Amino acid sequence: MARRKKNGRRATGIQSKKGMLYIVTNQKVIKNGQHTFERKWTATGLSDTPENVKKASDLRLMLKSKGIHDTLDKDVTIPVYADAFLEKKKRTVADTTYSRYSQRCDKIKKYFEAVRVSDLTLSDVEDFLDFLFIVEKYQPRSVKDIKVLFSSIIDLAVKDDLIAKNPVKDAVINKALSAENTKPKDDGDDFFSYQEAQRFLEIVEDHPLYLLFYTTLFFGLRREEVLGMRWSCINFDKKEFTINHTVTIGTTINRLNMTKTRSSTRTYPLNDEQIRLFKNLRREELNYRKLFGNNYHDNDYIFKHPDGSLYYPDYPTKAFGKVIRANKDLPRRITFHGLRTSCVSILVHQGFDVKSIQKWVGHADIETTLKIYAKVKDKEAKQEILNGLNDIIRTKHKE
Numbered sequence: 001m002a003r004r005k006k007n008g009r010r011a012t013g014i015q016s017k018k019g020m021l022y023i024v025t026n027q028k029v030i031k032n033g034q035h036t037f038e039r040k041w042t043a044t045g046l047s048d049t050p051e052n053v054k055k056a057s058d059l060r061l062m063l064k065s066k067g068i069h070d071t072l073d074k075d076v077t078i079p080v081y082a083d084a085f086l087e088k089k090k091r092t093v094a095d096t097t098y099s100r101y102s103q104r105c106d107k108i109k110k111y112f113e114a115v116r117v118s119d120l121t122l123s124d125v126e127d128f129l130d131f132l133f134i135v136e137k138y139q140p141r142s143v144k145d146i147k148v149l150f151s152s153i154i155d156l157a158v159k160d161d162l163i164a165k166n167p168v169k170d171a172v173i174n175k176a177l178s179a180e181n182t183k184p185k186d187d188g189d190d191f192f193s194y195q196e197a198q199r200f201l202e203i204v205e206d207h208p209l210y211l212l213f214y215t216t217l218f219f220g221l222r223r224e225e226v227l228g229m230r231w232s233c234i235n236f237d238k239k240e241f242t243i244n245h246t247v248t249i250g251t252t253i254n255r256l257n258m259t260k261t262r263s264s265t266r267t268y269p270l271n272d273e274q275i276r277l278f279k280n281l282r283r284e285e286l287n288y289r290k291l292f293g294n295n296y297h298d299n300d301y302i303f304k305h306p307d308g309s310l311y312y313p314d315y316p317t318k319a320f321g322k323v324i325r326a327n328k329d330l331p332r333r334i335t336f337h338g339l340r341t342s343c344v345s346i347l348v349h350q351g352f353d354v355k356s357i358q359k360w361v362g363h364a365d366i367e368t369t370l371k372i373y374a375k376v377k378d379k380e381a382k383q384e385i386l387n388g389l390n391d392i393i394r395t396k397h398k399e
Helices: 050-066 078-089 095-111 122-134 141-159 175-180 194-203 208-221 222-228 272-295 315-326 336-349 356-360 366-392
Strands: 008-011 014-017 018-029 034-047 240-243 246-249 254-257 266-269
Touching: 008 050, 008 141, 014 050, 034 050, 034 272, 078 095, 078 141, 095 122, 095 141, 095 246, 122 141, 122 175, 194 336, 208 222, 208 272, 208 315, 222 246, 222 315, 266 366, 336 356, 336 366, 356 366
Parallel strands: none
Antiparallel strands: 008 014, 014 018, 018 034, 240 266, 246 254
């Protein structure tokens, strides 16, 4: 009579018990509203032989790829399940995207604090969307973004057999509330005209961030791109610099050797005046290094505080806003990002073609360039009409 093999491990994730092979996994589960891990034994129906150990290992890999061991408490609440959804997303999206998802999820979790996924109804969802307008005073775009994310969460719940149908998909955003919460926006103030850009540079000529503002405007850079500029990316001999590093803020500040899109990685030529400005800034940095000594924060970034400590990503945005608020002759609604759009505006004004402008500012989609192009042309056309009518239709002359 053959002796039964002892219980024990046979391969990674394969255990033997009473002469039979089992797949053993440590799976994450949500139980009683809490994340935890449980050890699960899945019978293979295979006897404990060397040949079957290989078969069991193959079966384990197949089951693992299908993810069938991710089980959930059927009474899981929406906040707990939303956290599980975010945990999955964290593996597949950039940190800045994850941060936006997390902020939107907070609204969902707070409203549906004790509601089970299985109990969610169409009426619940539409009441929630109305709440975002009435109480939170959200604009339609924000409500739509939250609805899209919520629908993705419940789509996953449908796949996990927690709910039969996704009610978020059928929910309708209230048009009346949407209209009430739509703030009027003067698109004409999203960017500087040629004359306004010149006036802005005159105002900030002695500002500590002058070169940062100038570089952003001249090259049409994104904030994460100008903050990511490093001395190693400037070739003074060839008179050029490369955009290949970015600084973004999500759940943390991210400093990455990558750009937003492939088209965002680009090289620019530098003229003699720009070379002079950057060399002057480099000399200032060397003087500060001597001044601060061992207290200097050593790094390769170009734009930073005198002691070498790096700007928080919002720092230039807030500094720009202060300049705008202090000067009544500048557009009221323009933001720091408007410097990038202003570059496009000036290039359109100077007669450059759309494709060349797209390559200069690094737009991945030419549609983005075309939209700005159309806005600039519309603004210029209206100004020409105003000037023309002023010469023909005159106001009453007071005696």
